[in-house]
Amino acid sequence: MKKLIPLFAFVFIVGTLPLLSGCGKPADPGAQGAAESAKPLGPDESILAMLNGVNNQQMEAVWNFLPASYQQDVNGIAHEFASKMDPEMYNGTFETGQRLAKLLKDKKEYILKNQMIQGLPVPPEKMDEFWDPTTNIISALVNSDLSSLDKLKSFDGGKFLSTTGNQLAKSVMALSSLVPQKEGEPSFSEKLKQTKVTVVKTEGDTATIKIEAPGEEPKEEEMVKVEGKWIPKNLADNWDTKMADVRKKLADLTPEQVTAQKEQTLAGIKQVNETLAKLENAKSEEEFNKTLSPILAPVAMLAPMMMMQLGQQPMMGGPGPGGPSLGENKPADPNQIVTIVIEKKLSNAEQDPIIEQILLSVDDSEQVNIVPMAEGETTIFKISPVTDVEAFAKKIKFGKPAKVDAKKRSITVELEK
Numbered sequence: 001m002k003k004l005i006p007l008f009a010f011v012f013i014v015g016t017l018p019l020l021s022g023c024g025k026p027a028d029p030g031a032q033g034a035a036e037s038a039k040p041l042g043p044d045e046s047i048l049a050m051l052n053g054v055n056n057q058q059m060e061a062v063w064n065f066l067p068a069s070y071q072q073d074v075n076g077i078a079h080e081f082a083s084k085m086d087p088e089m090y091n092g093t094f095e096t097g098q099r100l101a102k103l104l105k106d107k108k109e110y111i112l113k114n115q116m117i118q119g120l121p122v123p124p125e126k127m128d129e130f131w132d133p134t135t136n137i138i139s140a141l142v143n144s145d146l147s148s149l150d151k152l153k154s155f156d157g158g159k160f161l162s163t164t165g166n167q168l169a170k171s172v173m174a175l176s177s178l179v180p181q182k183e184g185e186p187s188f189s190e191k192l193k194q195t196k197v198t199v200v201k202t203e204g205d206t207a208t209i210k211i212e213a214p215g216e217e218p219k220e221e222e223m224v225k226v227e228g229k230w231i232p233k234n235l236a237d238n239w240d241t242k243m244a245d246v247r248k249k250l251a252d253l254t255p256e257q258v259t260a261q262k263e264q265t266l267a268g269i270k271q272v273n274e275t276l277a278k279l280e281n282a283k284s285e286e287e288f289n290k291t292l293s294p295i296l297a298p299v300a301m302l303a304p305m306m307m308m309q310l311g312q313q314p315m316m317g318g319p320g321p322g323g324p325s326l327g328e329n330k331p332a333d334p335n336q337i338v339t340i341v342i343e344k345k346l347s348n349a350e351q352d353p354i355i356e357q358i359l360l361s362v363d364d365s366e367q368v369n370i371v372p373m374a375e376g377e378t379t380i381f382k383i384s385p386v387t388d389v390e391a392f393a394k395k396i397k398f399g400k401p402a403k404v405d406a407k408k409r410s411i412t413v414e415l416e417k
Contacts, residue, residue: 040228041229042199042202042207042230043199043202043207043209043223043225043230044197044199044209046065046223046229046230046231047197047209047211047221047223047230048197049064049065050064051192051195051197054169054192055189055192055193057166057169057170057173058162058166059161059162059165059166059168059169060158060161060162060165060166062165063157063161064158065231066229066231067227067228067231068227069226069227070226070239071157071158073239073243074157075155075157077243077246077247077250078152078155078157079152079153079155080247080250081152081250082149082152082155083153084253084255084258085149085258086258086259086262087148087149088262088266089261089262089265089266089269090148090149091147091148091149092265092266092269093265093269094142094146094147096269096272096273097138097141097147098142098143098147099273099276099280100138100142100272100276101135101138101142101143103276103279103280104131104135104139105135105139107279107288108131108132108135109285110282110285110288110289110292111292112124112127112131113285113289114289114292114293114296115289115293116292116293116296116297117296119367126178130178132174133171133172133174133175133178134171136167136170136171136174137172140164140168140171141164141168144160144163144164145159145160145164146160146164173188173189176188176189177189185214186214186215190214191213191214191215194213195211195212195213195214196210196211196212196213197209197210197211197212198210198212205224206222206223206224206225207222207223207224207225207230208220208221208223209221209223221233224236271348271349275291275295278291279291279292293355293356293359294351294352294353294355294356294359297355297359297370298370298371298372333384333385334409335409336384336385336386336387337382337384337385337386337409338382338383338386338389338392338409338410338411339381339382339383339408339409339410339411340380340381340382340383340396340410340411340413341378341379341380341410341411341412341413342354342378342381342412342413342415343377343378343412344377344379344415345374345377345378345379346372346379351372351379351381353398354381355370355372355381357396357397357398358370358381358398360397361392361395361396361397362383362386368383368384368385369383369384369385370382370383386409389404389405389409389410389411390404390406392411393411396411396413398413398415398416399413399414399416400414400416401413402414
């Protein structure tokens, strides 16, 4: 794994996590009173309490880190968002997410055996290890108190972080433990445990602390006391501006804008649900993956390129069962790529059956890569590896090859009407 983010940045991110959750309501008065009766924390203790909470998957520590008025700001924004959003769009999105999460768990074996998954530049055993923590994150979110507008209207940020937040933290920690570490480098959890926070100086309601984490340059952070709680000065200085920006965006979200997005959003949800229904009702692994493969094909083609652009080296292992050799992860040979050109802009739904037909046309569907793309009113499919362009053109069944250019390695296809 590449160098972990500096701990001072991590502190800021975690400290503003409730903003990302977009939810909450004022803390329970009884709980708040109990908190106030506890011994006030110093600037170093405040940061350590939050880091220890995160490390122990007790994410309510993040909520407790924030001053009461900050919690109320987040709560008000969440309630206002819930009052403006369309229930059919919002709830429908989460309901579809719940179906997807269940499918990922129930059909794990089928999915991991899919030829496109087997062809990714990740060893099958690694994919298996990462699968459950990843799907647990998805499941926790789509089944949480974020999952309906009715729940969001009465959302409790502290409750969310102490339940769903803890589940997410547990899964994230499980994922981090699976990422290979350099020899002698501590894990993310160990790094949090070994982090030292000391007070450099204190003057009234301001202080400077030093954060020392293994493998990181020591970082001094200015702290200020707000409503009896020590928080990073940077957070305090920017809070009101950030809140004002969010409120303005919510104020600009008119019923007309929401309605304008509704038809397209519901159409997208319907299309996804139809695909999920086919996968849910598949009678066999073969039938399941016949539907899944065309969906995964573009991802499988682009995955190595995306990893290279992100500066990641594909995790190598032996070739998966029935999958291609990943040896050197070389880019596709231009002399093995054929381009199919269709003079029509095709939707994703229209592209799917064409991809299925292409998979049936190639000699080895387990080795093939297919990348669909749109250029204006034209749809293009780049397929590799294909050695003989003319022979491949003769196998095309989804339309008529109107023009075959072996030199340019392109085939213009007229779709059947």
